[in-house]
Amino acid sequence: MDIQSCVNIQTEWDIVAARQLGRNVAKELGFGVVDQARITTAISELARNIFIYAHKGRVCIEKMNDKGHAGLRIIAIDSGPGINDIRLAMEDGYSTSGGLGAGLPGVKRLMDEFQIVSSPGKGTEITAIKWIR
Amino acid sequence: MRIPILKLYNCLLVSIQWELDDQTALQFQEDLLHKIHETNANGVVIDLTSIDFIDSFIAKVLGDVINMSKLMGAKVVITGIQPAVAITLIELGISLNDVLTSLDLEKGLEKLKQELGE
Numbered sequence: 309m310d311i312q313s314c315v316n317i318q319t320e321w322d323i324v325a326a327r328q329l330g331r332n333v334a335k336e337l338g339f340g341v342v343d344q345a346r347i348t349t350a351i352s353e354l355a356r357n358i359f360i361y362a363h364k365g366r367v368c369i370e371k372m373n374d375k376g377h378a379g380l381r382i383i384a385i386d387s388g389p390g391i392n393d394i395r396l397a398m399e400d401g402y403s404t405s406g407g408l409g410a411g412l413p414g415v416k417r418l419m420d421e422f423q424i425v426s427s428p429g430k431g432t433e434i435t436a437i438k439w440i441r
Numbered sequence: 442m443r444i445p446i447l448k449l450y451n452c453l454l455v456s457i458q459w460e461l462d463d464q465t466a467l468q469f470q471e472d473l474l475h476k477i478h479e480t481n482a483n484g485v486v487i488d489l490t491s492i493d494f495i496d497s498f499i500a501k502v503l504g505d506v507i508n509m510s511k512l513m514g515a516k517v518v519i520t521g522i523q524p525a526v527a528i529t530l531i532e533l534g535i536s537l538n539d540v541l542t543s544l545d546l547e548k549g550l551e552k553l554k555q556e557l558g559e
Contacts, residue, residue, distance in 0.1 A: 320463040327494075328460075345494040345525035349533060352496035400534055411497065414533035 354384035362388020387431035490521030520549035
């Protein structure tokens with residue numbers, strides 16, 4: 309059974325809360341220090357995207373177990389403006405907010421699996437998974 | 442909470458000991474520049490030994506404050522980046538080019554001395 313906990317993202321403090329939740333779950337699951345940092349960073353980027361682009365949404369952390377293989381799933385959901393061109397958003401260095409543009413492609417590299425569903429005007433849902441090696 | 446900035450001869454020493462939230466990071470940026478102005482410091486060491494992750498926002502604030510300090514005539518050395526932080530920063534796509542770094546505080550101060558030609 310997968311157990312899920314969520315943090316609503318509305319202020320920048322919620323970004324801190326989301327990554328702390330993620331780090332705690334990663335620790336509990338027995339991820340090593342480097343993977344803990346990868347997961348924490350990925351959550352921070354996804355939560356910040358919600359805060360900057362959609363203003364509110366939520367980040368959920370799920371413990372996974374696939375035939376004895378443990379993992380952690382991050383789900384970032386918002387009902388913001390959505391992403392017009394996902395291919396462009398997945399290019400390194402692309403940003404519409406003047407940030408570092410490290411966001412989505414960076415998150416994809418930090419995690420093992422990455423999926424994005426977005427429709428302009430409706431919102432975005434990003435799922436990213438890290439498996440314990 | 443504010444990050445303490447200590448003066449040591451002509452240098453400033455900063456050790457970031459807890460997870461940075463956005464406000465603390467931005468406040469630190471301002472505080473450091475004021476302190477450089479106030480003390481005439483020409484070198485700064487920022488030690489990140491206790492930091493276990495850096496996201497793109499914190500990296501941007503750090504990179505910015507390094508360039509801002511440079512504008513004011515102070516060189517900055519970053520020290521104590523943990524293996525996990527180095528790995529995630531590069532995977533994230535952030536290389537902090539042109540930033541002076543050292544393994545630890547001691548080596549950081551040495552590097553600063555060299556850079557300042559002392």
